[in-house]
Amino acid sequence: MILLKGAAVSAKIKIEIEDFIKKLNGFLPTLAIIRVGENPDDISYEKGATKKMLGFDIIVKHYTFSKDISNHDFLIEFEKINKDTAIDGILLLRPLPKTIDEKAIERMIDPDKDIDGIGPVNIAKVFSGEVSAYAPCTAEAVIEVLKLNDIELKGKAVTIVGRSMVVGKPLAMLMLKEDATVTICHTKTVDIKHVCKRADILVAAAGRAHMLDVEYVGQDAVVIDVGINVDKDGKLCGDVDTLSLEGVASMATPVPGGVGSVTTSVLAKHLCMAALKKLDIK
Amino acid sequence: MILLKGAAVSAKIKIEIEDFIKKLNGFLPTLAIIRVGENPDDISYEKGATKKMLGFDIIVKHYTFSKDISNHDFLIEFEKINKDTAIDGILLLRPLPKTIDEKAIERMIDPDKDIDGIGPVNIAKVFSGEVSAYAPCTAEAVIEVLKLNDIELKGKAVTIVGRSMVVGKPLAMLMLKEDATVTICHTKTVDIKHVCKRADILVAAAGRAHMLDVEYVGQDAVVIDVGINVDKDGKLCGDVDTLSLEGVASMATPVPGGVGSVTTSVLAKHLCMAALKKLDIK
Numbered sequence: 001m002i003l004l005k006g007a008a009v010s011a012k013i014k015i016e017i018e019d020f021i022k023k024l025n026g027f028l029p030t031l032a033i034i035r036v037g038e039n040p041d042d043i044s045y046e047k048g049a050t051k052k053m054l055g056f057d058i059i060v061k062h063y064t065f066s067k068d069i070s071n072h073d074f075l076i077e078f079e080k081i082n083k084d085t086a087i088d089g090i091l092l093l094r095p096l097p098k099t100i101d102e103k104a105i106e107r108m109i110d111p112d113k114d115i116d117g118i119g120p121v122n123i124a125k126v127f128s129g130e131v132s133a134y135a136p137c138t139a140e141a142v143i144e145v146l147k148l149n150d151i152e153l154k155g156k157a158v159t160i161v162g163r164s165m166v167v168g169k170p171l172a173m174l175m176l177k178e179d180a181t182v183t184i185c186h187t188k189t190v191d192i193k194h195v196c197k198r199a200d201i202l203v204a205a206a207g208r209a210h211m212l213d214v215e216y217v218g219q220d221a222v223v224i225d226v227g228i229n230v231d232k233d234g235k236l237c238g239d240v241d242t243l244s245l246e247g248v249a250s251m252a253t254p255v256p257g258g259v260g261s262v263t264t265s266v267l268a269k270h271l272c273m274a275a276l277k278k279l280d281i282k
Numbered sequence: 283m284i285l286l287k288g289a290a291v292s293a294k295i296k297i298e299i300e301d302f303i304k305k306l307n308g309f310l311p312t313l314a315i316i317r318v319g320e321n322p323d324d325i326s327y328e329k330g331a332t333k334k335m336l337g338f339d340i341i342v343k344h345y346t347f348s349k350d351i352s353n354h355d356f357l358i359e360f361e362k363i364n365k366d367t368a369i370d371g372i373l374l375l376r377p378l379p380k381t382i383d384e385k386a387i388e389r390m391i392d393p394d395k396d397i398d399g400i401g402p403v404n405i406a407k408v409f410s411g412e413v414s415a416y417a418p419c420t421a422e423a424v425i426e427v428l429k430l431n432d433i434e435l436k437g438k439a440v441t442i443v444g445r446s447m448v449v450g451k452p453l454a455m456l457m458l459k460e461d462a463t464v465t466i467c468h469t470k471t472v473d474i475k476h477v478c479k480r481a482d483i484l485v486a487a488a489g490r491a492h493m494l495d496v497e498y499v500g501q502d503a504v505v506i507d508v509g510i511n512v513d514k515d516g517k518l519c520g521d522v523d524t525l526s527l528e529g530v531a532s533m534a535t536p537v538p539g540g541v542g543s544v545t546t547s548v549l550a551k552h553l554c555m556a557a558l559k560k561l562d563i564k
Contacts, residue, residue: 107403121389123409124402128447155472163458165410172454172466176445179470181477184454188461190437195463 002251004149004224006261009141012148013265017056020272029088029275030059031115031267032081036074036100037067041228042093049091052264058271061087071100075108082110088278089115089271112277115270117170126170129177134270139171141262142203142224143178145253151201151222153178159196161185161212161239162205167226171203192216204239213241214248223252226259284533286431286506288543291423294430295547299338302554311370311557312341313397313549314363318356318382319349323510324375331373334546340553343369349379356382357390364392370560371397371553394559397552399452408452411459416552421453423544424485424506425460427535433483433504435460441478443467443494443521444487449508453485474498486521495523496530505534508541 031053035042046062053060063081065074074096081087090113096102111121117136125133146153158180162168168184175182183199185192186206196202196216202223204212209229217223227239238255245252253259276282313335317324328344335342345363347356356378363369372395378384393403399418407415428435440462444450450466457464465481467474468488478484478498484505486494491511499505509521520537527534535541558564 106406120402120406124388124405127405127409127451155470157472157477169409169455169458173451176451176466176468179468181465181467181471183463183465184458185463186458186461188437189463190439195439 001246001249004145004222004251004253004258006145006253006258009145009148009262010265013144013262013269017265017268017272020269020276021056023281024272024275024279025281027275027279028057028059029271030061030086031089031091031271032061032063032084032087033091033093034063034065034078034081035093036065036069036096039093046093048261049264049267052268053271056268056272058268067097069100074100075104078105079108082108082113087113088275089113089267091116091267092118094118112274115267115274123165123170126173129173134274135174136166136170137263137266137270138226138259139167139174140266141259142167142171142226143174144262144266145224145259146201146222149251151251153180153201156180156200157183157198158201158203159183159185159199160203160205161192161196162203162207162226164205164207167203167205171205206239208239209237210241211239214244217245217249219248220250221248223249224259225253225255227255228260283528283531286427286504286533286535286540288427288535288540291427291430291544292547295426295544295551299547299550299554302551302558303338305563306554306557306561307563309557309561310339310341311553312343312368313371313373313553314343314345314366314369315373315375316345316347316360316363317375318347318351318378321375328375330543331546331549334550335553338550338554340550351382353382357386360387361390364390364395369395370557371395371549373398373549374400376400394556397549397556405447405452408455411455416555417456418448418452419545419548419552420508420541421449421456422548423541424449424453424508425456426544426548427506427541428483428504431533433533435462435483438462438482439465439480440483440485441465441467441481442485442487443474443478444485444489444508446487446489449485449487453487488521490521491519492523493521496526499527499531501530502532503530505531506541507535507537509537510542 050060106119109119114122115134117134122134126135158175163186172182193216197218205226209231225238225240231237332342391401396404397416399416404416408417440457445468454464475498479500487508491513507520507522513519
């Protein structure tokens with residue numbers, strides 16, 4: 001079984017980003033990372049994203065708010081960042097506290113700065129397969145892992161476990177755009193092992209530690225693990241028991257070091273694209 | 283094989299619409315039907331929709347433009363209708379001539395009048411499964427045919443043939459909302475007969491006359507035919523060769539007289555919902 005490591009994919013995306021940065025001709029794009037509260041997952045992702053951006057000389061501005069901020073105050077602060085012409089892209093760490101109207105934020109975000117694809121304009125573009133869409137970075141990272149490893153998608157049976165707005169649903173649309181035949185499974189799927197086993201490419205985006213093992217995987221399938229969970233020993237792990245796939249799956253992504261590490265590369269790529277669009281550089 | 287007729291479903295939706303109209307307390311909702319050019323399919327759908335609306339005392343205003351209208355002029359005319367406070371809902375017959383920027387119209391349409399779900403706000407709502415979404419009427423008509431015939435969707439294997447923005451993709455999202463396991467097939471699907479045969483519920487939305495026959499259908503499957511085509515003898519027909527399914531499918535919708543006839547009922551329902559929202563009636 002070949003391990004599809006994120007680092008190799010990120011290295012390829014890096015070349016694209018460096019090309020974009022050359023085109024920007026000295027202009028340094030600026031990313032706003034907005035975090036409400038002190039959720040350790042958010043802090044960890046913020047750190048990883050910041051490190052990745054600084055590697056490209058991308059400017060990162062951190063906007064951190066107390067989890068007790070009122071909805072009214074947060075909407076005002078968000079709109080300031082949203083309207084700030086010095087900001088090229090926005091990464092909003094989610095979910096927000098329940099006291100904040102997340103739907104209102106999604107409707108407010110400037111589609112040109114919405115580089116993680118949370119607002120209706122980008123969602124509709126992803127849905128209709130428009131090339132100018134910013135898809136959610138994690139969903140696009142899955143496509144990048146497959147494409148940059150020369151794994152054919154056209155006509156392939158792709159099964160996605162999970163139907164979230166961050167991965168499952170947008171990924172289904174991106175897969176359709178690549179001419180894959182797409183099946184979406186979830187907690188209510190009957191005989192899910194059997195459904196998964198039929199897949200040429202199986203994507204686990206359920207958010208449950210070690211939910212899928214070899215019993216879910218067909219011979220020679222490619223298995224992409226989007227899960228980032230903490231197991232009972234406090235260790236980072238995916239949705240897939242990857243070790244159990246040896247001799248069955250042809251390829252699989254590890255966790256950590258797989259899709260997750262590509263996500264921030266996609267974010268950096270989207271930010272550069274947003275800056276190029278702002279400066280009207282083709 | 284039981285034929286699932288549209289008329290019986292429309293009769294049930296009629297009761298809901300009459301309840302809405304009672305709540306509107308004398309206010310008569312107004313539908314704008316916008317047509318560019320003289321496409322016979324458009325004219326036929328406009329006639330059918332008008333007849334259905336008049337049966338509910340719904341006011342229909344017809345806006346018809348020459349296929350030669352310039353993009354600039356059409357956008358101005360569209361915006362007038364879009365902003366007209368006397369209009370509660372808009373049905374835009376599509377596709378528009380290629381000279382018109384259809385994407386611009388989709389972005390312009392007032393989400394509260396977008397009762398056929400063509401704009402980004404409603405697309406995003408359908409995608410995320412929000413209850414306030416106006417889904418494209420044909421996609422929702424499929425759900426109505428199944429639900430109002432007491433056909434369980436939860437946990438069922440649903441296969442949709444076709445990935446259009448009008449039926450295939452939004453219907454996949456509506457099916458996920460009902461907890462079905464959804465597979466989307468299309469022209470690039472390998473071994474499509476086999477994939478379709480596994481479905482508990484098979485939806486044909488490919489737009490090709492008699493594309494699917496008994497070889498695509500599993501024992502006791504429910505077959506929903508969304509196709510409206512004209513066969514080589516000039517007769518209206520669906521995507522499914524329904525006669526061939528006898529003894530295999532448990533239920534199937536006819537064409538004509540199936541899903542198509544429910545679509546305008548869903549349109550009338552959406553229009554009443556839009557009017558209720560405008561008047562702030564719960």
